[in-house]
Amino acid sequence: MRVAFVSSETVHHRDTETNRRLQTILEVLRDHGHDVHLFCARFWEDDSPVLERDDVTYHAVTDDPAARRSFCLRVPFDMAAAGPDIVHASARQPTVLLAAGWGVRFARAPLVAEWYGDEDIGDDRWTRLATGRGDRIVTPSELVATRVRERGADGDLVTTIPNPIDFDRIRSVTPGDRVDVVYSRRLDEGANLESLLLALAELRDRDWRTTVVGDGPERAAYERLASDLRIEDRITFVGERSLEERIAAYRGAHVFAQTAERCVFPTEMCWGLAAGCVGIVEYHADSSAHELVEGRERGFRTTSEEELADAILEAGDLEYRDVDDRFADYDRSAVAERYLEQYRTLQEEYGLL
The missing domain is CATH 3.40.50.2000 (Glycogen Phosphorylase B;)
Structure with missing residues (x-):
């Protein structure tokens, strides 16, 4: 399965819980044999548009994670061109999640929205719009799930998947x-x-x-x-x-x-x-x-x-x-299977299986 992750910022830019969570998920899926791509701002030194590292493909959408407008304008097309089976986007920056929501229309793929919540989940217009995006909404705990529902997310789409251990x-x-x-x-x-x-x-x-x-x-x-x-x-x-x-x-x-x-x-x-x-x-x-x-x-x-x-x-x-x-x-294999179960269910709903 080809999974396209979307996050302008990564653990290579800034070491936060949200970024570590995203990196862990893509590594767990990679370890289970899936084709993993991450569309992000460039963090490597040369000007190559793509970096292959540890069996993960990183795509440079912009050169700076702060260039959010440029990122949001480009990522729908860059992501769709990769032909993903699933798009998995971080919601730390709601506008990036909204851009991923446009991209899945071109890619004709389901969208999983990842709300982690180590930094405050806002209550502004962009956040409330973003909680309406995603065929599935994943949170690490019921605490975060409740906060996302309070900001307008459809409770039937919210599922809780913990951080994995080994x-x-x-x-x-x-x-x-x-x-x-x-x-x-x-x-x-x-x-x-x-x-x-x-x-x-x-x-x-x-x-x-x-x-x-x-x-x-x-x-x-x-x-x-x-x-x-x-x-x-x-x-x-x-x-x-x-x-x-x-x-x-x-x-x-x-x-x-x-x-x-x-x-x-x-x-x-x-x-x-x-x-x-x-x-x-x-x-x-x-x-x-x-x-x-x-x-x-x-x-x-x-x-x-x-x-x-x-x-x-x-x-x-x-x-x-x-x-x-x-x-x-909570083992890595069990957590990977929970994500894959969500992916497969969405693909069936989209008629892709």
């Missing part, structure tokens, strides 16, 4: 040191690590060890807070780590705590739960993390530091695991 990779990594709780996230203003630290301070008379993975502008402040709470000797701030190192930490931990205030999909937590951790989530209106633990025996949803401390104690009664096959639905 079970083979999890199993290939040796579990790290045994700790009671692991926290993993960039330590910025939205990390809300203080909730976990305050909960752990309530348990200072218990025997526990915690690892904090990640770095960022608030790390020093969190380290000072741990010291002020007199629990710094039992918390190890390890900074940024590679994926393999993070997996090792998750496989060695008993609990993965998620307290961030904003999260459209908790990818690191998903890795942690698949690596056997018990999940504890502090609920926030702008976070979808609770969706991963609701209805699960090895999951807790809390709303305060006191409830978080109680959940950590209760989680201690659950068995230690270093892998949990019940998260197999």
